[in-house]
Amino acid sequence: MISVKARLCARIESVSSLSPPQGNLENHMRPTEMLSADHRVIEQVLECLEKLAHAASSGRGLDLERGNTVLEFLSMFADRLHHGKEEGLLFPMLQARGMAENVGPIAVMLNEHDLGRSELARLRKALAAVDPAGFASAASAYVELLRDHIAKEDGVLFQMAEDRFSDVDRQCLVAEFDRADRNQLGSGVRDRLVESANSLAGSLGVPFGASRSQAPRSRSCSLWPCP
Numbered sequence: 001m002i003s004v005k006a007r008l009c010a011r012i013e014s015v016s017s018l019s020p021p022q023g024n025l026e027n028h029m030r031p032t033e034m035l036s037a038d039h040r041v042i043e044q045v046l047e048c049l050e051k052l053a054h055a056a057s058s059g060r061g062l063d064l065e066r067g068n069t070v071l072e073f074l075s076m077f078a079d080r081l082h083h084g085k086e087e088g089l090l091f092p093m094l095q096a097r098g099m100a101e102n103v104g105p106i107a108v109m110l111n112e113h114d115l116g117r118s119e120l121a122r123l124r125k126a127l128a129a130v131d132p133a134g135f136a137s138a139a140s141a142y143v144e145l146l147r148d149h150i151a152k153e154d155g156v157l158f159q160m161a162e163d164r165f166s167d168v169d170r171q172c173l174v175a176e177f178d179r180a181d182r183n184q185l186g187s188g189v190r191d192r193l194v195e196s197a198n199s200l201a202g203s204l205g206v207p208f209g210a211s212r213s214q215a216p217r218s219r220s221c222s223l224w225p226c227p
């Protein structure tokens with residue numbers, strides 16, 4: 001079975017050998033805009049998680065039902081689908097356009113994805129054990145990690161990507177992101193998760209776009225080692 005990465009590379013090769021695409025992408029969503037749109041939904045759920053963590057740490061109990069809804073969303077939408085698109089499609093395309101894999105932005109992002117998976121495992125364990133303090137601790141660490149991670153991507157990495165990509169690259173990624181959104185989790189699952197995020201946010205009074213992620217002001221070498 002052909003891997004997603006191999007299929008992406010094959011698409012880049014096959015599309016690159018054809019005539020340049022007609023028109024431009026000005027009227028279409030760019031691949032980095034598709035990922036940023038995912039970020040807005042993820043941030044909404046982070047706000048919900050922060051509220052649940054605050055309730056758990058202030059003696060108001062651990063809301064197992066909402067906690068498990070958040071965990072399912074973060075595991076499926078944020079990690080498996082969204083981080084899957086970055087790891088399987090965006091990063092390989094960046095590598096194909098000259099960005100190193102083992103140092104710099106890609107290495108930092110991959111490490112943060114792994115740290116996030118560790119915090120999700122802690123969150124899952126705390127929910128299973130009905131452990132409010134453990135839940136609050138893992139939730140706070142995860143929220144802080146993901147907000148900072150999203151700010152780096154939206155504020156710096158995605159502009160670096162746009163500077164490197166051609167219109168053909170963008171068209172390949174948009175097509176592959178769309179395919180992943182439809183198929184990666186199974187038919188209709190992405191839409192169901194977004195609906196559950198919206199209804200969770202509604203039940204907790206979290207408005208859409210209530211982001212606390214702070215975009216970095218510059219492409220500082222403090223974000224990752226400068227090449």
Ligand SMILES: [Fe+2]
Binds near residue numbers: 039082086150153
């Ligand atoms: Fe992301």
